[in-house]
Amino acid sequence: MNRLLNSIIENNRKWTKEGQVASYIPELSKVDSNLLGICISTLGGEEHCAGDSDTKFTIQSISKIVTLMLAILDNGKDYVFSKVGMEPTDTSFNSIVNLEIKDAHKPINPMINAGAIATVSMIAGKDSEEVFERILKFTRKISNNPNIGINDSVYKSEKETGDRNRALAYFMKGTGVLDGNVEEILNVYFKQCSIEVTCRDLARIGAMLANDGIMPWSGERVVPRDVARIVKTIMVTCGMYDASGKFAVQIGVPAKSGVGGGILACVPRRMGVAVLGPALDEKGNSLAGIKVMEELSKQLDLSIF
Known part of the structure; x- marks a missing residue:
């Protein structure tokens, strides 16, 4: 898995040159647009990360x-x-x-x-x-x-x-x-x-949602199953702003983006995934991050549809 993630990051690093960091919030304009990282947190407790996955960024x-x-x-x-x-x-x-x-x-x-x-x-x-x-x-x-x-x-x-x-x-x-x-x-x-996180933090949140509200690392339920289901459904239909339909077709998992460059995704009953790529497309989503998610989804057959 680590080899696959490293390969995906390197395959898509070129896309960091295509987008723009969020400049309407002055502090975000200072972020390095070349950053690109990914982390996966499985329901079995395994974590696999690659690229700039330990870099802190704001959750937005x-x-x-x-x-x-x-x-x-x-x-x-x-x-x-x-x-x-x-x-x-x-x-x-x-x-x-x-x-x-x-x-x-x-x-x-x-x-x-x-x-x-x-x-x-x-x-x-x-x-x-x-x-x-x-x-x-x-x-x-x-x-x-x-x-x-x-x-x-x-x-x-x-x-x-x-x-x-x-x-x-x-x-x-x-x-x-x-x-x-x-x-x-x-x-x-x-x-x-303005809460500051890493890909690992967000991947774990995704894993909790993928596990229907139960934290895989402790077995503790933090939200009822129906609340987790509602949140995942809203993520599919609305989580990527006005590009949510395209993301659902091309990648096919519940996800939420932020203008800090993060994307949190969850694959029900399998894993949480988080990507960082501060260079954004015109919709406000991480351009390289979407490319990373697209390749990952194809390689691991992640689409829920």
Whole structure:
């Protein structure tokens, strides 16, 4: 397996030259666009990694699957999806169009920014600090890494330049989707996106989802089976933004991307997979990361379809 992963990384390293790092968040523009790494975590407890798999990067939108799980655990799926839809989108992840035109009462799904902000607002806690600590603690638990923290420079950069997210949040406050203090909700959102992880951390989260909510390394169930199933389904239909359909056809596994260059994927009953490639395509997904996932899926016959 290690030989295969090394080969896949080398075969696709050329694609890191084709994309662009996320520049709308100033700190992310400083990331090395040549990075490329992969890690697999199997349900049998084996881990195989190659390339720049130990390099830390910010989780960004991959955190949306973490907060979706917490929101459902706190409120139940019926309440969560009364506030946030579950349909795929053909517009960009930070678009306000769906809110204003398609349904002013709720964002179209929890994987776009508006939906993720609404999801965060449903997580229990006496204040924003407690809400974020719960997100961080849960992330540490399901990645089996107690040392995960946030990248403070990225957090400050996100907060200083997050005007589009503020527009989305205040729009939702005006239509009754958001309850509570908008700036506190946004502060949690900016912090959760700035959590720093490695491919190994994300692969373990993927393995937990692939194992229907049970952490393979301990046997402990952290989310009910139906919650894991909901999250995986949303990942298939919405996890790669408005390129989710193409990803499902070409690669065929539940996945979630982030503009930090990460992709978290899970192959039900087999493994979790994580890829890092900060150079993004026009949709905001890792260009080389998708190429790596495509070759891996073909080599190991991973598609669930």
